[in-house]
Amino acid sequence: MRIFDPHIHMTSRTTDDYQRMHAAGVRAVVEPSFWLGQPRTNVGSFCDYFDALLGWEPFRASQYGIAHHATIGLNPKEANDARCREVLDVLPRYLAKDRVVAVGELGYDSMTPEEDDVFAVQLGLAAEHGLPALVHTPHRDKLAGTRRTLDVVRESALEPGAVLVDHLNEMTVGVVAESGCWMGFSVYPDTKMDEHRMVEILRRYGLDRMIVNSAADWGNSDPLKTRRVAETMLAAGYTADDVDRVLWRNPVEFYGRSGRLELPETDAPVETEPGELVGARATFLGNSVLRGARE
Amino acid sequence: MSPVTTQDAIAQVASDPTSLERHFPAAARTAAREGLDGDAAREALLMAVPGPAASVIDAVRRVYDHGDAAERRAVLLALPALDAPGRANAIGDAALPIVRDALRTNDTRLVAAALGPYAAAHLDADAWRQAVLKVLFTGIPVERVAGLADRADDELARMVRDYAAEREAAGRVVPPDARTVLDLSLAHRAD
Numbered sequence: 376m377r378i379f380d381p382h383i384h385m386t387s388r389t390t391d392d393y394q395r396m397h398a399a400g401v402r403a404v405v406e407p408s409f410w411l412g413q414p415r416t417n418v419g420s421f422c423d424y425f426d427a428l429l430g431w432e433p434f435r436a437s438q439y440g441i442a443h444h445a446t447i448g449l450n451p452k453e454a455n456d457a458r459c460r461e462v463l464d465v466l467p468r469y470l471a472k473d474r475v476v477a478v479g480e481l482g483y484d485s486m487t488p489e490e491d492d493v494f495a496v497q498l499g500l501a502a503e504h505g506l507p508a509l510v511h512t513p514h515r516d517k518l519a520g521t522r523r524t525l526d527v528v529r530e531s532a533l534e535p536g537a538v539l540v541d542h543l544n545e546m547t548v549g550v551v552a553e554s555g556c557w558m559g560f561s562v563y564p565d566t567k568m569d570e571h572r573m574v575e576i577l578r579r580y581g582l583d584r585m586i587v588n589s590a591a592d593w594g595n596s597d598p599l600k601t602r603r604v605a606e607t608m609l610a611a612g613y614t615a616d617d618v619d620r621v622l623w624r625n626p627v628e629f630y631g632r633s634g635r636l637e638l639p640e641t642d643a644p645v646e647t648e649p650g651e652l653v654g655a656r657a658t659f660l661g662n663s664v665l666r667g668a669r670e
Numbered sequence: 671m672s673p674v675t676t677q678d679a680i681a682q683v684a685s686d687p688t689s690l691e692r693h694f695p696a697a698a699r700t701a702a703r704e705g706l707d708g709d710a711a712r713e714a715l716l717m718a719v720p721g722p723a724a725s726v727i728d729a730v731r732r733v734y735d736h737g738d739a740a741e742r743r744a745v746l747l748a749l750p751a752l753d754a755p756g757r758a759n760a761i762g763d764a765a766l767p768i769v770r771d772a773l774r775t776n777d778t779r780l781v782a783a784a785l786g787p788y789a790a791a792h793l794d795a796d797a798w799r800q801a802v803l804k805v806l807f808t809g810i811p812v813e814r815v816a817g818l819a820d821r822a823d824d825e826l827a828r829m830v831r832d833y834a835a836e837r838e839a840a841g842r843v844v845p846p847d848a849r850t851v852l853d854l855s856l857a858h859r860a861d
Contacts (some may be wrong), residue, residue: 419834426738429738429739429778430738430739430742430777431739431775433739434739434777434778434779468691468695468736471695471696472691472695473695473696473698473699473738473740474738621739634699635699
């Protein structure tokens with residue numbers, strides 16, 4: 376079973392997680408830039424963070440045989456701090472990078488006028504750079520926030536198929552299904568979605584435009600929730616091909632719009648010496664291994 | 671982003687070096703579409719920067735500082751060409767700060783790329799020995815280090831012997847590459 380986790384914050388996770396993810400079948404991830412818990416107060420903090428998402432973290436992932444990509448953007452929470460506004464000026468530089476597969480996470484936190492501005496500007500940047508957009512929906516006042524999100528998307532230069540609206544649940548999936556946007560679900564141990572409710576939603580809305588992620592970060596979360604959803608789907612009677620569609624082909628189709636995914640050969644066995652990391656040999660060969668070559 | 675060919679990008683950089691920062695990040699994708707090597711395309715872009723060495727080094731610094739890991743690696747790999755003998759605007763040792771930056775990272779792709787012929791020619795002995803030791807520590811194949819046979823000396827041999835003793839004391843295997851470096855150091859002394 377091959378798994379693409381389309382939303383996971385690996386900078387907050389340990390190497391144990393990378394090992395367990397690889398063992399569970401995860402071969403590719405997208406790490407959206409987001410809020411780090413501690414507010415940032417200047418653009419330099421963001422630059423170092425974005426550089427880590429395009430430098431150190433993909434290297435770390437490659438050691439464990441996992442292809443790492445990023446989405447870059449100014450998140451809605453910090454969009455409200457005027458000191459962080461300069462981030463918008465450096466974004467074009469980052470949106471040109473090879474492994475940047477979308478603009479994000481965008482969207483609303485408290486639905487302020489500042490969040491409106493920053494959201495709309497970044498949807499414009501996505502269109503300019505030929506990138507899709509990853510849009511998060513707010514924790515509070517979620518249905519109203521989701522509707523307002525869809526209104527802003529409709530007014531933007533992006534077509535609905537270039538937008539993934541994330542963190543959906545039973546209350547918000549319907550309006551997004553009607554909009555033509557992709558539907559993202561974050562499966563968590565005790566908030567957002569769980570794997571059984573997830574399978575119910577798949578049963579009700581079908582597999583088209585459906586994206587499942589662990590959104591694992593520095594909070595209570597589990598990087599193997601993608602695998603749990605796959606197992607729950609199989610137990611509910613879905614075929615292995617259905618599972619592959621939701622957990623690999625759908626996210627590949629969405630982020631593939633960027634033209635910048637670099638996916639490993641998912642069926643090639645990796646030979647290692649005892650104690651050697653599965654990706655260790657790849658790391659001396661530059662980026663070639665992630666295009667499928669191996670010495 | 672308007673699609674540009676590698677040849678167009680090189681011509682644009684030659685006439686307007688400020689366009690380098692626009693072309694450099696996308697250069698590997700463009701090259702891949704044309705069946706070309708991304709690192710070679712990036713080297714050609716850097717080689718096209720006109721003007722005196724100071725302008726070239728300024729361009730090298732900017733794309734390195736603003737680069738992702740693949741861009742930084744490509745810049746490091748291009749340094750020997752940018753410093754080729756006979757080149758009117760050869761950069762000399764002015765790019766050593768980025769070599770040092772790469773050697774401080776834990777990214778083995780960058781460390782390996784930093785230890786090419788440019789470092790062999792310009793890096794001071796202390797920093798170069800530390801870098802070779804880091805190669806042994808991080809498992810980078812030691813044949814990636816340019817000029818090893820020429821620069822391996824008694825002090826490096828002492829450091830590698832201490833490293834081997836520390837591994838043995840911990841009950842760990844001494845990598846064969848440590849023996850390779852020791853042999854080269856001793857052969858060097860015999861010269």
